Amino acid sequence: MKISDAKVVVCSPGRNFVTLKIYTDSGVYGLGDATLNGRELAVATYLADHVVPCLIGRNPFQTEDIWQYLYRGGYWRKGPVTMMAIAAVDVALWDIKAKALNTPLYNLLGGKARSGVMVYGHANGGTIAETIDEVGRHIDQKYLAVRAQCGVPGLAGLYGVSTDSQPYEPAQKGLPSESAWSSEKYLQFVPTLFEELRKAFGEDVHLLHDVHHRLTPIQAARLGKALEPFHLFWMEDAVPAELQEGFRIIRQHTTTPLAVGEIFNTVWDSKLLITEQLIDYLRMSLHGGGITALQKIAAFADMYHVQMGCHGATDLSPVTMGAALHFDISVTNFGIQEYMPHSRATLEVFPHGYRYVNGYLHPAETPGHGVDLDEALAKKFPYERAYLPVNRRLDGTMWNW
């Protein structure tokens, strides 16, 4: 079998997605997701202009060789654009391989290691009362784990909090919007949110929270300590993680479990975090180099008691979600999978076989990863420029969003 062609499809059924479709001479094709939120066209160009020409004629079963060819062969290693492009190729090739062997992808990754993939949903509200209602709504839908985000008095446009009745979607059309930030107001407020959530729901539901890179290590240490009585499943992205050593400060002060890594794209971003056991959950998704990369990173993390908790926001297309579930169900050190359901329009453009039942997602049972692309429908949703917001402290200083 040989790769005969490949193309990049950019569409925007409510939000932008970049999809790579790889064709073979046997008629089997595979799909990969290359959606880099806010910088989508850079990856589309990287793929179409620089990667696709190198794929033609190769054996799609050689996932390891093609991965190394694109990683080493690029000479300029790492980075979100390169690794997202490699991820899209890799996931599409695993899709082809499993389809050609007529089996669901998980059977090529070790088979089922559990009966379902525990997921966490997103609950948010402008006030504590609204957030409590939203957590309750998720519990009614049988979620076993819920992430809670809440508006903080005095801070407008906060990460994770919807401004309308729709689920929270950070990317906005037009140029980047600006949010206001105060670590002091946030640190003062968040422990009360979780105190009230535990009062309302007891200890049975797993509660998670995303700090979204906005604290310094010593501030994160303070928050982790303050949240200890409320037994979070994890505190996510407490600080920007370029400085891996910064996690030593957080870790030595608190037993609140730590998760990080949704923007990592190679193992080098977390090597120290893993070997020094500074984190409990690694949030890398298939966007960081695909299945070939994530399998190796997960095996390395497992030696240090670090579990996988893959990123699953709506900017990871149903292709990534569908493929991630095959990884999640087969990897031994699985922790939890983020699940932020896509819009109806997105789900129509990407017909899929995965399903949610009582707190768990189940991968498709059809050959491959089980997610397709309706190209005719996709054409009706052309690309629309959109950006993630930026964040400023109250005095106007640029901050992390």
Ligand code: KDG
């Ligand atoms: O594109 C940015 C989003 O993926 C990110 O803001 C979502 O932090 C996020 C999460 O945990 O889902």
Ligand code: MG
């Ligand atoms: Mg996050």
